[in-house]
Amino acid sequence: MDGISTYFILITLLFSAVKSGTIILLPTIGEIFTERSGVLNLGIEGMMLVGAFFGFVAAYLTNNPYIGFVVGMLSGGLLSIIHAVISITLQGNQIVSGLALTIIGGGITNLYGYHYTDLRLTSTLKNFPIPFLSKIPFLGPIFFNQDIIVYLSYILIVVMWYILYKTKIGIHLRAVGDNAKAANAMGVNVFKTRYFWTFFGGLLAGAGGAYLTIGYAPFWLDGMTFGRGWIAVALVIFSMWNPLYAIIGAYLFGSIDALQFQLQAAGTNIPSSILQMLPYLITFIIITFATIFVRLKHIGVPKELAKPFSREEK
Amino acid sequence: MFIFERRESVPLRLKIMIPIISIIIGLIIGAIAILFLNVDPLQVYKAILIGSFGSRYAFTETLVFATPLILLTSGLILVYRMGFWNIGAYGQYIMGAVFSSYFAIFGSPDLPKFSMLFIMICAALLGGAFWAFIPAFLKALWDVNEVITTLLLNYIALSILRYFMYGPWRDPTGLGFPLSKQFPLNAQLPRIIPNSRVNLGLIFGIIAAVIIWFIINKTKFGYELRVIGGNPRAARYAGINVASKIIIAMLISGALAGLAGMVQVSGVLRVLQIEISPEYGYTALITSWLSYLNPLIGIFVSILFGAFTAGGYLIQITMNVPYGIIPLIESVILFMLIGGEIFKNYKISYLKRSF
């Protein structure tokens, strides 16, 4: 009897892990591509917040979670444009700009969020099983009985991986991020490329936030992303700027998140605050080792990261 | 087409105009944001003014909110001058509050006030410095990105605070709220202006700002910091030990942040709780930049932002405008400031093709 209940607990846990992981997977992928173009956007937390909030509001007002999700995405994208203009055209300090983006995201959502705090969405994302796949033992109920966004995220990873490594767009992107001068000499518009992928990152950050309030929660609380945006920044390094590896970090984080949730619900002796600390602590440790590893192996970091490009003569 | 063309020199008027224009644009955008709440922005701004400078008490409240900012800003300016991105001031602030509160909560209430406060201050400096040491060490040794490490430590510090507040440090007589017991008299930082909450921390802040100014501008250490911040290659070439400078500067920065935490819990709140003004950590970043990394200017900018904060809390109560408007305006100002930087070195000119 015990074995079976453990089995079910595990499945429930991992099922939530996928959902929680998706919240962070989307922004991570977005930022991977932003950084691949040479732009560092530390404002993920802010973009996630606006995505979460405005997505929630739209879903609530229209009673349609899908519209909400799209609105959330666009909010993140819009916010990223501020950072894009400052970083790319005005060649401003990208670190400070990203931080300001986080602050403004928090400010905006706090300002308007008051009225939406105790509300719940009546119409949320539904899970539906995929025929055949959902019957696979163990993996089926975890991965293939999810909602549409999760399924789209699976497709997204594969598609983005393909675009990055197998298409001309990907070549241009990687060139701009690794040697903007060469890309420019070959006729690639460095500015347009960076604007595009920064916006893309914003859309996905907004999507992650929207999924939090629409697919996971489903309610709104001030500041509810609670640092996930920063974990995403760390996961980008951890995944070595490769969208396929992003899954590992994201679902790992999702598992810890789901675990601490379960433990709290089960009334364990471990204080919830210590559990809450785990994701950040583990990310901290991971990032330290990843840095040492990356440095030793000279891999991955886009060489143009956070370096403004100008066509200035001599 | 329009291109950026290098200037030969930086016109002084730009140096003054850019911050002023940034503030003006911030206020304009803030006004637009307030309009969406169906509230009159002018009323809001008037209320902010009243709440910050409109009465004797309001002005003292401005000083109260400015006090931790002055300490935090001074500490941040020191490391920013070196080019080290300490975003963890909030975490260092919390650890300072936690370390010092330990003595307030568990120490003897009969200890002489001077001794108790002295111990608490030392504890706060230690706590903040310790929290800053970790990312500094990792950066100095392995070049681990300090933005992420300092930031993650913020969340970890918050979790530690929560642990204590929901757990062993919770006031047993406090009806279950996550608060510590009220600090005994000997653990309360004295108030220096009667009928206000302005406390000794303000003096600490001003002294700290002056000391930091002195360090940066007059000492060998400060000179070396500025060289590192200006050209790390030249610094290494001149034989400066960059790693040790990073660590020392961060210890000081963290200590000041920790002191700010102690000032807040001992001077203002007189209790340890979870909400010990989280906005300070990130606001201090903005004030540092707005001060052009000069700690003396930082005093005035901190007072300005203390005014914003005081006003912000007031409008939250009286006009139902949530506090978020303040960071919104502050971040717009910051955007304008960073974006405007380029105009100091370049001007826009129209290039006519000669073909």
Added chain:
Amino acid sequence: MKNIILSAKDITKHFPGILANDHINFDLYEGEIHSILGENGAGKTTFMNILDGLYIPDEGEIYIKGKKAKILSPIDAMNYGIGMIHQHFMLVDTLTVLENVILGLKDQGIFINESNISKKINEISEKYNFKINPKAKIWQLSLGEQQRVEIIKMLIRGANILILDEPTAVLTPQETDMLFDILQQLKSEGKSAIFISHKLEEVMDISDRITILRKGKVVGTVNKKDITITDLATMMVGREVFFSFEKKPLDTNEILLKIENLEGYNDRGVKTLKGLNLTIYRGEIFGIAGIGGNGQEELVEIITGLRKATKGKIFLKDIDITNSSPSTILKKGVSYIPSDRLKDGLIPNLTPLENSILKCYYKPPIYNRGIINYINAKKYTENLINEYNVMVPLMNAPVRLLSGGNLQKLLLAREISENPILLIAVHPTRGLDINATEFIRKKLLEVRNSGTTVLLISEDLDELLMISDRIGVIFNGKIVGIVNPNEVDIKDIGLMMGGSRYINNKEGEF
């Protein structure tokens, strides 16, 4: 009769303080290999960048096949059939050959038609015997192979005018032969090439015609058949000597710096020092002549401790300083004036005062118990500024706003005032006006007369001839000859710089 495929008239280009191209006239026939010869700073790269659309000239026009051409970007150049292979390749290391070829290609949709492009690459590869694997990543290829990728890129885009900027700088002799075969093959198909170089023998080998540039102007355009290598050398280095200086005779034969068999690599992993030997005597100005890229930058960085030597030894007054740290070497009395003033020597955002004390801020009278005495520092700086005639409009303004000449004087002042035993100056008068130039040369002689040894790296041969006691010519990572400036023939130096003459290298022989 051959057709003119490209013609440039009156091309003029200014940069702040320099006239890089001065009414250059140039034309290129179909099926011709036309070399452009000149020293560093002669204006070759500027001119090429104009042809390739990276720079826009202030005056002048370009005609392609007789029609006026508007070249505002590399893409425009490509549309006119001009393909440039830069000295620093425009390749993305982390991508494959195929991906680099596709980069920027117009007629490709979103999806890569891998097999199609691959086929084209292989076709070209076979035709010219390139031996390039399209799937290889650039960082895995040798520099010679990378260069061939660049050529493939140009040919696929239909280039029929190839511009090669110092292409043999990174090649082995065998790879150079390969390159020349390829160029001949292209020539036989009616394509043209502009070959930029400073290496006299190669230029004589490959060219049909040669245009010589000096100080931004065209000195002449000649047919290879009508000229000798010696003539080229003379045209390249010129003969004007502007100033003359008083030189105290050298009065000691004590050895200050001894370099044995030094080997080292540059940042791109190319071995640029190949067993360099050198002895410098105390109190002399030893000039090193040579075209940039022959190892002088690496030599200096190794001496000052900023770069590691992979083999060999350096002795400063009998003390082995090979691979010591920069601060150790500096403290032994070595001062260094780098060629990139703002990147290496100065801190752009700090004031002149703060920059001037960088070498002595930790010593009295400027340093005292933790504090920097800015009053003394100010006096110190003012002395320096006055003595060296540095124009500082605003004492509190960041140094990056100072002119090149004044920056250099400030740097010189700082380094000399430490009374070093060895002063290393790299291109000290590059980009400076006449007054600043003369001042610096005078100063170098002054310190020499007071006992400091100077190692002077310069691309300005006039300068070296004017003030050096001895001149060593560096070529391909070795000293190929040491000469007495009073007795040497300019031609010989030119020949040595171009790699085609080696003087019997006996140490200490005048």
